[in-house]
Amino acid sequence: MASSSSSPPPPLSKEEEDIVSELGKTDTKSDDLPVISSYWSIPRPKIVKEDGTNWTWNCFMPWETYEADLSIDLSKHHIPKSFTDKIAYRTVKLLRIPTDIFFKRRHGCHAMMLETVAAVPGMVGGMLLHLRSLRKFEKSGGWIKALLEEAENERMHLMTMLELVQPKWYERLLVLAVQGVFFNCYFILYLLSPKVAHRVVGYLEEEAIHSYTEYLKDIDNGSIKNVPAPAIAIDYWRLPKDATLKDVITVIRADEAHHRDVNHFASDIHFQGKKLKEAPAPIGYH
Numbered sequence: 030m031a032s033s034s035s036s037p038p039p040p041l042s043k044e045e046e047d048i049v050s051e052l053g054k055t056d057t058k059s060d061d062l063p064v065i066s067s068y069w070s071i072p073r074p075k076i077v078k079e080d081g082t083n084w085t086w087n088c089f090m091p092w093e094t095y096e097a098d099l100s101i102d103l104s105k106h107h108i109p110k111s112f113t114d115k116i117a118y119r120t121v122k123l124l125r126i127p128t129d130i131f132f133k134r135r136h137g138c139h140a141m142m143l144e145t146v147a148a149v150p151g152m153v154g155g156m157l158l159h160l161r162s163l164r165k166f167e168k169s170g171g172w173i174k175a176l177l178e179e180a181e182n183e184r185m186h187l188m189t190m191l192e193l194v195q196p197k198w199y200e201r202l203l204v205l206a207v208q209g210v211f212f213n214c215y216f217i218l219y220l221l222s223p224k225v226a227h228r229v230v231g232y233l234e235e236e237a238i239h240s241y242t243e244y245l246k247d248i249d250n251g252s253i254k255n256v257p258a259p260a261i262a263i264d265y266w267r268l269p270k271d272a273t274l275k276d277v278i279t280v281i282r283a284d285e286a287h288h289r290d291v292n293h294f295a296s297d298i299h300f301q302g303k304k305l306k307e308a309p310a311p312i313g314y315h
Contacts, residue, residue, distance in 0.1 A: 078264075088188065089265060096267050097280035098287065103238055105286075107293045111300070113225050121232040136244040136253065137194035140281075143237055144187035145204045146211050147285075150230045150292075151180030153216050154223070158305070171310035172295070178312070179288055185265055186281050192259035193274065224299030227292045234289035241282035248275050287311075 076084035076091065084091055109118040132139035155176035162169050196204070219226040247253045258272035266280045291311050298308050 086261065086264060089185065094265055094267050097283040099279065099283050101283050101286045101290075103242070103282065103286050105290070106235060107228070107231055113222070114228055117225055117228040118232050121229060121236060125236055134243075134247060134252070136240070136247060137190065138196065138200060139240060140244065141187065141190045141194050141196060142200065142204065142207070143240060144183055144190060145208055147233065147237065147288075148180050148183035148187065149208065149212050150215055150219075150226070150233075151176040151178070151183065151288075153212065153219055154226070155180060157216075157219055168306055169310075170306035170308065171312045172305040175291065175310035175312050179291065182284055183288070185261075186284065189259060189262045189265070189277060189281070192261055193256070193277075222299075223305075224296045227296035227299065231289050231293035231296060234285050234292060237285040238282055238289065241278055241285065244278050245275060245282070248278065 078084055078091060109115045128139065128142070132142070155173050158169050158173045158176065162173065215226060218229070248255050255273045255275050258268055258274060258277045262268060262277045263270060263272055268276055295305060298305055
């Protein structure tokens with residue numbers, strides 16, 4: 030019969046012992062002590078920026094940062110010609126009406142809500158392609174990674190917006206409702222027709238570009254104060270230290286244009302009767 034006593038925890042490393050020793054010399058309460066980062070006594074390596082200063086973020090690493098492509102064409106539009114394209118386009122246009130009525134010119138709150146939805150399609154598509162790859166013993170052509178990168182990038186947009194806008198309680202409830210409905214609807218749509226699902230996202234991203242353009246207009250005309258960019262945005266997009274809100278919204282808009290192109294491209298592949306794995310995925314933008 031196995032013993033019910035648990036095995037002792039692994040010993041602390043020298044670095045962790047030093048931290049505990051230093052903490053023992055202070056009057057810090059136990060509830061305020063920092064968590065000692067360790068994985069089976071292997072401490073996290075020290076990570077620094079290019080300028081030698083310590084890296085302070087856990088949600089992303091220096092090698093995941095990038096400079097947004099601001100030269101991307103923001104005016105591109107996929108003209109709906111087929112019946113399914115027209116349905117996708119009209120659906121997105123209809124979805125925009127209640128959000129415009131609810132948020133009006135409150136661009137910060139609108140962007141925050143937008144990003145809670147925009148981060149869903151990449152995760153759903155990547156997850157279903159991942160399962161398909163496992164189930165059918167086939168490669169994905171890089172599309173799993175591309176779609177998950179998109180989802181993570183949209184999530185980082187949200188983390189940035191949260192530094193600028195704090196959602197009210199009813200907006201948090203709205204997020205719960207919208208995310209629950211949208212996730213399940215998009216999941217079913219992707220199972221039934223990936224080509225329509227990607228087209229819907231392409232049009233959603235076109236609307237996101239429009240929304241962020243309106244955001245920039247209000248910054249330019251003084252309706253919204255051009256405050257300093259949050260630190261998370263400066264590090265994630267490698268912005269200059271004196272970057273402002275306008276710089277942040279500009280790079281987010283460029284990201285949305287990239288996601289627009291990726292999803293319209295993915296839909297076009299399906300409309301040609303081919304699978305995504307037959308065309309190289311656009312990896313490496315982020």
